[in-house]
Amino acid sequence: MRFTSERRLDGGVLERRFTLGEIPGVLWTPGSASAPAPLILMGHPGGLEKMYPRLAARARHSAAVGYAAATIELPGCGERPRSAVAEEARADLRRAVGAGEPVDDEIVDRLVLPLVEQAVPEWRAALDALLVLPGIRGPVGYAGGVIAIGVRLAAVEPRIAAALLFAGSFVPRALFEEARQVTIPLQVLLQWDDEWNDRQTALDLFDAFGAEEKTLHANMGGHTGVPQFEGDEGNRFFARHLR
Amino acid sequence: MRFTSERRLDGGVLERRFTLGEIPGVLWTPGSASAPAPLILMGHPGGLEKMYPRLAARARHSAAVGYAAATIELPGCGERPRSAVAEEARADLRRAVGAGEPVDDEIVDRLVLPLVEQAVPEWRAALDALLVLPGIRGPVGYAGGVIAIGVRLAAVEPRIAAALLFAGSFVPRALFEEARQVTIPLQVLLQWDDEWNDRQTALDLFDAFGAEEKTLHANMGGHTGVPQFEGDEGNRFFARHLR
Numbered sequence: 336m337r338f339t340s341e342r343r344l345d346g347g348v349l350e351r352r353f354t355l356g357e358i359p360g361v362l363w364t365p366g367s368a369s370a371p372a373p374l375i376l377m378g379h380p381g382g383l384e385k386m387y388p389r390l391a392a393r394a395r396h397s398a399a400v401g402y403a404a405a406t407i408e409l410p411g412c413g414e415r416p417r418s419a420v421a422e423e424a425r426a427d428l429r430r431a432v433g434a435g436e437p438v439d440d441e442i443v444d445r446l447v448l449p450l451v452e453q454a455v456p457e458w459r460a461a462l463d464a465l466l467v468l469p470g471i472r473g474p475v476g477y478a479g480g481v482i483a484i485g486v487r488l489a490a491v492e493p494r495i496a497a498a499l500l501f502a503g504s505f506v507p508r509a510l511f512e513e514a515r516q517v518t519i520p521l522q523v524l525l526q527w528d529d530e531w532n533d534r535q536t537a538l539d540l541f542d543a544f545g546a547e548e549k550t551l552h553a554n555m556g557g558h559t560g561v562p563q564f565e566g567d568e569g570n571r572f573f574a575r576h577l578r
Numbered sequence: 579m580r581f582t583s584e585r586r587l588d589g590g591v592l593e594r595r596f597t598l599g600e601i602p603g604v605l606w607t608p609g610s611a612s613a614p615a616p617l618i619l620m621g622h623p624g625g626l627e628k629m630y631p632r633l634a635a636r637a638r639h640s641a642a643v644g645y646a647a648a649t650i651e652l653p654g655c656g657e658r659p660r661s662a663v664a665e666e667a668r669a670d671l672r673r674a675v676g677a678g679e680p681v682d683d684e685i686v687d688r689l690v691l692p693l694v695e696q697a698v699p700e701w702r703a704a705l706d707a708l709l710v711l712p713g714i715r716g717p718v719g720y721a722g723g724v725i726a727i728g729v730r731l732a733a734v735e736p737r738i739a740a741a742l743l744f745a746g747s748f749v750p751r752a753l754f755e756e757a758r759q760v761t762i763p764l765q766v767l768l769q770w771d772d773e774w775n776d777r778q779t780a781l782d783l784f785d786a787f788g789a790e791e792k793t794l795h796a797n798m799g800g801h802t803g804v805p806q807f808e809g810d811e812g813n814r815f816f817a818r819h820l821r
Contacts, residue, residue, distance in 0.1 A: 527785070538781070549797075550796065552795055553793065554794075555791065562793075564814075564818065571810075575807065
């Protein structure tokens with residue numbers, strides 16, 4: 336891991352960009368911390384620069400209550416080399432959603448399974464590099480999408496102690512089985528009228544998780560309409576499980 | 579309204595029992611309040627004395643952040659005269675649930691419609707009496723079950739500005755139409771494995787509400803297993819809408 340730039344944001348949060356091998360990433364740490372800060376890995380749909388404003392806002396919201404936050408670029412997104420298979424699957428998915436058709440499991444598998452296979456080891460490597468930095472500690476939380484990545488990470492990575500997942504229905508059927516192995520506390524955000532996701536599939540996935548403590552927060556509105564108060568509720572969820 | 583007893587609970591909350599005509603009720607007000615406290619009406623399934631420990635705990639939790647709370651006995655419950663029709667419907671319902679059979683709409687209508695018809699005017703009369711007391715103000719919140727009573731109250735009583743409803747499936751079909759007329763902010767608690775309620779019916783009712791701001795909090799466990807942290811989340815929900 337190599338830091339490439341650093342700056343202070345309003346409120347004192349330290350923002351450091353880094354590369355992990357070829358993968359770009361960003362780390363935010365609270366301005367004033369007397370003790371090491373628990374780390375939250377922030378998931379996103381890919382495209383760090385496009386997602387930056389929302390990610391930075393979420394990181395600052397977390398830093399305000401004492402968390403460090405970090406994210407890395409997804410395979411095939413942003414500045415990273417494209418995968419022809421993924422590009423084609425993504426185009427097929429957009430075509431189906433645009434035409435109002437159901438999205439074939441086959442398209443979802445073709446798009447998401449290779450992404451999960453490649454991304455999860457990268458996020459775990461990022462954890463290795465982040466948790467040895469001064470001022471950062473586990474246990475770690477995972478917050479955000481891609482939900483399939485969150486499911487696999489929560490199932491296989493013991494350093495992740497709690498996850499706040501953004502519900503999505505583009506989840507390969509194979510990952511429903513892995514969801515049963517997820518036993519850490521979960522909070523799942525579902526947008527009731529999400530134009531990109533099927534509500535019933537999201538409810539089925541919530542049902543499938545093996546966690547004893549899992550909470551679904553369903554709110555009105557479309558994909559990007561998560562209410563502001565859910566940010567505070569996310570902080571409180573992590574406060575219960577990462578302290 | 580006639581006060582029949584009063585006492586101070588630990589923490590200074592003032593608990594006053596009252597009768598409104600023949601209907602017993604309880605009012606809790608914060609120990610130290612510089613300004614009038616917003617009122618929360620606390621719904622319950624009937625049987626004030628049996629429910630008292632849980633109601634008092636909820637009221638103290640609300641009083642700790644500055645709310646007054648009040649409740650009244652439901653028709654045909656506790657010390658109030660029984661209704662033969664309701665008793666028979668209740669027995670039919672228990673028989674169906676005990677046998678693991680689906681509960682006929684006809685039984686639900688027979689049990690719940692007369693209860694709603696009688697209870698809602700009583701709760702509105704209680705509001706009339708409570709809101710003229712010193713130290714209590716609107717807007718008012720409604721919190722709890724019976725959800726059918728909450729639906730009707732939220733639809734017809736303009737002084738109720740927000741409602742925290744405990745999901746239940748024993749809702750007459752006619753009330754799904756009224757749910758569309760409920761436009762105040764709602765938070766709905768659903769116990770995912772509620773032995774007394776059908777999950778899909780509860781989700782359908784949540785879907786039916788006309789409110790632009792409605793949030794579903796689904797948690798694991800059975801009917802009485804609502805996690806403790808939902809008490810705090812309820813307080814914050816009301817803080818957003820009753821202040």
